[in-house]
Structures are given as C-alpha cells and as structure tokens.
Amino acid sequence: MSVERPLWRALTGYRAITTAYAVGLLVLAWGDYTDSGRPGVAVGYIAVLVVWTALTIRRTLGADRCTPAFLAGDLTVAVAGILLSPVADPADAVTPTLPSVWVAGSVLAFAVKAGWRWAAVASAVVGAANLATAGFGRATVHNVLLVWLASIAIGYVVEVARASERTLARALRIEAATRERERLARDIHDGVLQVLTMVRRRADAEDPAAVELGRLAEEQEQALRRLIHGGPPPGADALPAPRCAPNPAAPGHRAVEEGADEGETDLRALLARREAARVTFSAPAGRVPLPAGTARELDAAVGAALDNVWHHAGGPDGSGGRAWILLEDEPGEVVVTVRDDGPGIAPGRLAAAEAEGRMGVSLSIRGRLREIGGTATWESVAGQGTEVELKVPKR
Template identity: 30%
Template sequence: MDDQAQVEARPVAGGILRWYGIAWVLFGLCPPVVAVQGDPGTAKYWSLLVTATLGAAYLAVRRRFPEMPGATLYLCGLVLGLGVMARMSGGAAMFIAALPQFWVFTAGPRRALAFGAAGATATVLGGVTVAVPRMGFGGGGVVVVVIGYLVSSLLGLGAHRAIRQSAERERRLGAELAETQRQLAEAHRRQGATEERERLAREIHDTLAQGLASIVVLAEAARTNLDGDLVRAARQLTSIENTARENLAEARALVGAAPREGVAAGSVAQALRRTLDRFAEDTGLTVTAELSDVECDRRTWIALLRCTQESLANVRKHADATTVGVVLERHPHGVELEITDDGKGFVVARARGFGLDGMRRRLAELGGALTVTSSLGDGTRVLAVLPLSDDPEVR
C-alpha cells in the first residue's frame, strides 16, 4: 500500500476499529473478568491483569493502523491471553470476540488462518485442562470455538477474495486510465502541432507569400519599364525593396527572432491607409477609403490588416478591377471592414483556395465572421465583422 492509499485508508479503517474496540471490550474482555469476580482465589487478579494488558496492547496497535508495527507480537500475546483466560474462566466468548483481529492485523489469509487456529487451540486447551462448570466450558465450549473459527475462516477468505478482486479491478482501471491519459495527451500534442502548422501556414500565406507575389509582379513591371519609363521603374524597384524588408521583418517575427509587437505600429486605420497607398502605387488602380479611427486590441488589429492584405492580393491576381473601395467603421456590435471591387467577380460556392478559408478561420478565432458576395461580372464584396472588447486593458 502506497503512502497516499494509507493516508486515505486510515480514517475509514480507524473508525471501524474504534467501534470494534468498544465491542471487544464489552463482549471480549469484560465477560471473563465478571465471571471470576466471585472466585476467592487469585484468578480475578490474573484475569484483570491479562484483560488490561490485552486492552492496552490493542489500543496501541489500533493507533498505528494501517502501518501496524508490532502486530505480530500483539497477536502472539492475544493467543497466549486466550489460553490463560480460558483456563480461568472458559474463554469461548472471548475467542469469538477476538476472531476479527486475526484478519485485520495480518498481511494475508495464511497468517490469519494460522493465528486463528493457534487462538482456537489455546482456548480449547486452556478450557479443557480444568473443569469450569460455571461457564459450561466442555464439549459445548469446544464446539463453539471450532464453529466460530470455521465460520470466521470462511467469511475472512470470502472478504479477502473480494478485496483482492477489487484491488485487481482498481489496478486494471488505473492502467486503463493511465493509457487513456497518455493517448489524450498524445492527441492534444498532435492537435496542438496541427493547429500550429495551420497557424504558420496562414501567417506565411497572408504575409510572406503575398509579399513574394508582390515582388514578382513589381519585378516584371520594372523590367518592362527599364526600356522606357525609368522613373516608374525606379519607383517599382523601391517598392520591391520595401516589400522585401517587410517580408524579412515578418519572417523574423514568425520564428521569434523579432518581437511580434513590432508588426503593429500605429492605429489600424493608419496601417490600412499605408497598405492601400502601397497597393494603389504598385497596381495603378483607383482606391477609395473611408477609415474610422477604431481602437482595438492587437489580435483584432492584425486580423483586420490580414483580411485587407488578402482581399487586395485577390483583386490584384484575379479581379481585373479598376476601382477598389475600403470602408472601416465602428458599430455597436463591433467593427466592420468592407472591401469592394468592380472586377469580373466569381462564383463563391466554387471558390477553392487557402486565402478565404484562412480569413474565415482567423476571424472565427476572435468571434467574428466573414461574408463574401460576388457573381460573374458584378465585382466582389468582402465583409469582415469582429466584436470589440470593452476592457481597456486589451486596447
């Protein structure tokens, strides 16, 4: 039994032994003493000495239960005391009352049976060596002792078997629980790894991949303009340099080489304005913007910026638009970001790709939602809705 099991078992077992101790005194120790009180000899004094010694020894062993140091020595003394008391006052009732102790204070059924047999033998031998007509110890007393020993043996073996089976079930359940916990921890680890891969994939798609795509488009345009419009080519090369620097900062932030806070400088309206100005400069499209100065926490800040970047990247690659409109507004239910274009549109139900799905997941993590409305020839409308916290600590 481990330390924790002992701590848990002590109050319950101690309570049972306390009640049994009362029964042991009333039905085991007191009757033999009362039986010899009228004896004119020294039997009553020996009886008081033996019963007092057994009572004190029982109390000492019970207080140390379930560690039970000295329990074997106590049981040997109990067997001897049974024999002595049987010689003076019969002892059959005392033996019956003592039977539970042979099972409680031993480590297994063999020792319990052995001590029980020794106690029965001592009681029978002590009782039959003298005539005790006042207690009626004789053939009837021997029968009581033998029957008591046999019944207690059957009950003890049955209880021991039940306890052993219960312990085995507990061991199996403990092993199954440990295995289940291990599998659950492994599942959590795999889930965490999967979620982290998805997060990194989304961040790379929304930052590095978009930046590299912009660099490719700008490089192609700059190469075309090298033979003619050198001023425009120079502006495009500058945009390539700035985009590359931003991608480097994003890459460092993703691997932890730079603080993530460096990505979010200024208000969200200012960040969106810089992004839109860069987009208009690189693409030559007409961009209109109505950007309210919305205060928000960093995660909302990043989500709004990433949705804008992804939507503009889709316009650049797929829309063939001439005009893009962006509206950022604060509402009672939160903040809304609307991005529209007058491009060729698409069938939303047929859309396949990581961008829209990544935006939806990013917004869903913050309790928001993404709505995409489009049809062939009618342009596209992207609406991102996010709740805002009223807690000033997150702003």
Template identity: 30%
Template sequence: MERSVTPLERGVLGGLAVFRYLAWAWMAVVLWVSRDELGHPAAALGLCAATAAASLALGAASRWRPALLFRPEVVAAEVGLGAALLVADGWVYGGPHRVALGSAWPIAGALAAGIAGGPVGGAAAGVVIGLGRYGGTRLDDLGSPGLLSLLSTTFLYALAGGAAGLVMRRLQQATDEIAAARAREEVARTLHDGVLQTLAVVQRRSTDSDLAELARTQERELRQFLFGIDRAPGDLLAELRQAAATATARHGLAVEVTAVDDPGEIPADAVRALVGAVGEALTNASKHGDATRAVVFVDPDDDGVQVSVNDDGSGFDVDAVPEGVGLGRSIRGRVAEVGGQVQVRSAPGRGTEVRLTLPR
C-alpha cells in the same frame, strides 16, 4: 534513482493516507468498545500501535517522498501488515467478537498495490489479504466461517485492489491526453501567430515559384502536424482542418480554420456532409474564383452550428449566374440531406461567402 511522481499520483496517495488515518481511528474505537472480548489485549495493542506507526510513516512518505510508496518492498510491507491483522484476529480475541481486528485498514494495502502495480498488482494483493483471513480462521478454536464467506471476502479485497489499479491507470491516461492536447494547442497558437502567417506571406509575395511552393508545402505539413494528428472520428474541427490541408495541397489555396467555440458532439453523417460541402466550396473558390486565401469560420450556438467559407476570389453575381453542379448538388444537396440550409453571398470583385447552417 527514484521514479518521478505525477501531480495526479500525489493527490491519490494523499487521499489514501487520509483513508489509512480514518481506518486506524475506527480500529482503535472498535478495540476500545470490544476490550472485554479480548483474549490477548497486549497483542491487540501492539498490532494497533504498529498500524498507527505504519499509517503515520506512509502518510509522511506520501507528502515528502511519494516515490517510496511505489517500491515493491514498501507495498509488500503494507499488504503483509494488513494480512497479519486478519491472521491474528481470531487469536487476539480468543472468542466470539463482533468486528474483525483492523476492520477496514487492510483494504488500504490492496488499494496501495493497485495504485503502484496496476489492476493485476492490486488484485493479487487483495488475494493475499483475503488468504490472511483464512489463516486467521486456522488460529480460531471456535470454528471457521464457511468457504463461501472466505471466498467472498477474498473476492472483495481483490476487487478493491483491481478497481483501484484500473481507475488509476485510466485517470493517468486521461491526464496525459489532456496535457498533450493543451501543449499542442499552445504550440499551434504560437506557430499560427508567427510561422504559419510568415509562410503565407512568402507564398503571396514571393516571385520565386520554387520558394513559394516550398513555403506552401511547409505550411501544409505544419498544419497537418498541428491539427491532423490524433483526431477523433466525427470531430468537426479536426475534419475541417484536414479538408483545409487537402485544399492547400491540391489547389495552393491558403485556408485558415477558426472557431468561436468547440461545436461539441455532432452526428457523424452531419460532420461528413458539412466537411464535404466545405471541401467543394474551397474547390470552387480556387477553380472558379481564382482565390488565394479562404477562411472557414465555425460558430456554434444553442440552436445549432454555422460554418461559413469566405474567400478573396473574384466573386460573381448570385442572381445572374446559374448554380452549377458543385454548388447545387455537392454543397446544397449534401447539407439538405442532414436537415441544413445553405446561403451564398457574393458580388463581382468582392469574393464569396458560403454559409452552411445545421440545426441541433
């Protein structure tokens, strides 16, 4: 059973096929220009024809059956042909010549091995092709290049193959991560519009405390699964979702985190300050405002980022009630330390909004 080939691999194999065609075309031009220097023209034409056939066959495979190009025997055949071109170089010309037989075409073998076998496979193929040049010098009666030249050629072939394998692996990892993130985002959007909202309704309306607690637990675990896994350190949205899940677990407060856009890169200390302040605001909403729901809203722009916490609690008179330690130190103090500002808007019976503003 043939392995599956990803769209990324198909695209890379297609690009490699174009490289082979162009390398063969240049090889044909070089042979034509240097035809008077050939000592065995028939052998040169034969190798040129074999290279053309290989280029066409591998190019067709990259389009119709790309999985074939990952088979060890196919990769070995291409590497072998590239090494054979270098081995036959001195003998085919039989005298001084300006460009090696095959020119750039043998590099394709190292690149193909890197794509199929990773950095180690690509580097090993490059060494084999480099040894082909050493073998070619043994057939050349006019003397061989120095050891440094041979080592340099081998190193360059190995470097090309190893780099191709490394780049291919990193591209595939990045593609997989992007696909996973998109899939998780789509699942999160679907569940948020259905399951999460249903669980929130059950918590608010159920008269059965056990059922309400079960719905709360399920909502918390689902939010943790959707938004809490694979979060990068310093990711503001992921950290806020974690803070929301914590508030739900500790206080039974249903918290929704929403954002106008990705806030982008924010210093780690600023993220910690904002998340800590939001966590304290959610605690205050539950303990002092008897809130049942809260929304954390993130609004980034060119000037900075605003994070607001809106709850449906009892609210209070901002001018009449003195600020406690939670608001004064845990919220204002944290945000002020990173150069931000805090605004509190509230009124009795109308809930509370805590707005945190952080400049760029």
C-alpha cells in the same frame, strides 16, 4: 491537476480514519481481551499500527512517494495483524480482526499505484490470510471476494484514467503545435510568399536574368508552401515582418506588436489607416473598441483580403481595382465587410487554391478569424466583384 491526486488524498484520509477505528474497536472489546484473550498482543499490534500509519502518512500523498518498499511494508503490517488476531483472541470473542478495515487501505494503495493486476495480487494475499485464520465460512468468503473484486475494479479505473490523461495531454500538445504552425504559416503567407509571388509575376519576359529570377522565386514559393503544410518552418522567428500585419501608423500598434492582449484598441482608428486612393472606408462615428489581440488579428485579416484585391482585381499602384471597407458595430458582434469591383471568384476556386497550398483564404483570413472566435464568409458573382464578411463576437 492530475486525476490521481484526489485518489491519493482519499487514500491518506482512509488510512487515518481506519486507524482510529481500529483503536476504537480495541477499546470497545477490551473486556473480551482481558477475559479470554491476550490483551498485551492486541495492544502491542495496535501500537505498531498507529506508529506505522503516522510515520508513513505522507507516503500516500502521491505516486512518487508511494514506493514498492512502502507497499510491501504496508501489506506486511496488514497481513501480520490478520494472523495475530487469533493469537490475541483465541476464544474468537472479538468478531473483526485486529486491523479490521484498515487492511483495505493496503490493497487500495496497490490499486492506485500499480493498477489492477498488482491490486489483485495484494488482495489475494490478504484474502489468503483471512481464510487461513477464519476458515472458509460464508461471511469470510464473501468479504474476501468483495475486497478482491473492488480492488481490481479500482485499479482498472485508475489505469483507464491514466491512459485518458496521457491521451488528453498528447491531444493538447498536437493542438498547440497545429495552432502555432498555422500562426507561422499566416505570417509567412503575409510576408515572404507575397513577395515571392510578386517577384514571379513581375519578371520581365524579355530579360533573361529576370526570367531566371522569376523561375527561382516560383521554385522557392512552392517549396515554402510544402514546408508550411508539413510543419513549422525552421528559423521562423527570423522571418520579416508580415505585409498584412497591423498598420505601423495605427494608434496602439506598438503594444499590439509586442503581444499585449490586455486592454482595448479602437478598431475604427486601426482600419481607417488602410484608406487610400482606391480604398474607401466607412465606419460608425464613434469608437469601436475590441481587445487588442482581437483587433490585431481582424486588421491583419482585412489586410489579407486587400492583398487578394490587388493580386486578382488590380494593383495598389492605381492600375484598376477598387475596394470598400465597411465597419459595423452591432450589439453583440463587430462586422467588417471588404468588397471589390474585380472579376469575381469562379465556383470552386477557393477550395482549389487551398488544395494547391495557397493560404490567403484558408489561413490568413479564415484561420485568423477562427483564432479569435469569429467567422469569414465570401460572396462572389462573376463580373461583379467579391465581398468578404468578417464577423467577430464582442467579448
């Protein structure tokens, strides 16, 4: 909801209440008008004031309805009432002017609609009318300055609120774009980049065609990494399915792939599908339910961790490298640990890989966990393998 809407509603209520107040003042001062004044002038103006307020009551329900013509007309009614007050009460027997505090609504309308500068102009016009009819008495000058300063303050607050709202909206758009870019980057890393890396590494050095294919794959890999860092890749919707997406054979996979985040998925059954000859899976005996979207991202993060095992500790074809997946169902969180028997990660290597645009850790794992409110930590000892711990709070 816009920050201005409550102000417009308050202004609408203020105009209605002060109109009733002006009518009440006329009734209470009727004797003074009949004794020494012109009651017809007072009644005529108050009737115009009531009709004008009733006809324009919807004009102050929003900025789009509060037009410059209405503001000018409202200010004219207010100033006319002030100038007609000595005509209706030449003996000055009635203290307030005919519109009384209703005139402040006209000034406030300028403040909310156009900011403090136009509010200062409108309050100056009202103040000049008051000084012209009542003179430069202390009470009159005090009231004029009070209305002038109050209108400027309210107008300034409205402008600050508008600027803050625009800044917040821009920040939300940037955040949404960043989150979408990271999501696309994770999918691209899990699919296209993994394939290009595999092609580059498996190019046969003795085959000129394979060498050329490997070189082209490397060029495209680097170009795609730069593109991902600069913004969402064009045509991302047409990219192939990510390699580390949830297992197609896992129960409930269809609902998760279609983006159904409602309901729960058994994370134990989902991760069990990743068990293989060189992947050992351990978990509690019972189900480990998680929201479908959370389970999907956690499973994909485990897949990305296993990809790192195959790339750096061995291969899924059996040429070295083993991995162990441990699922723990804690009272307040779910913990998944992926451990391998590879050579370990050299100190500073993760930060260097992220700086080079390699996103296996920064986006495919850590980014996914951040999206679902979890954390990812690494422990590695040279020559003793690497352990990745993924924690997700239960919701």
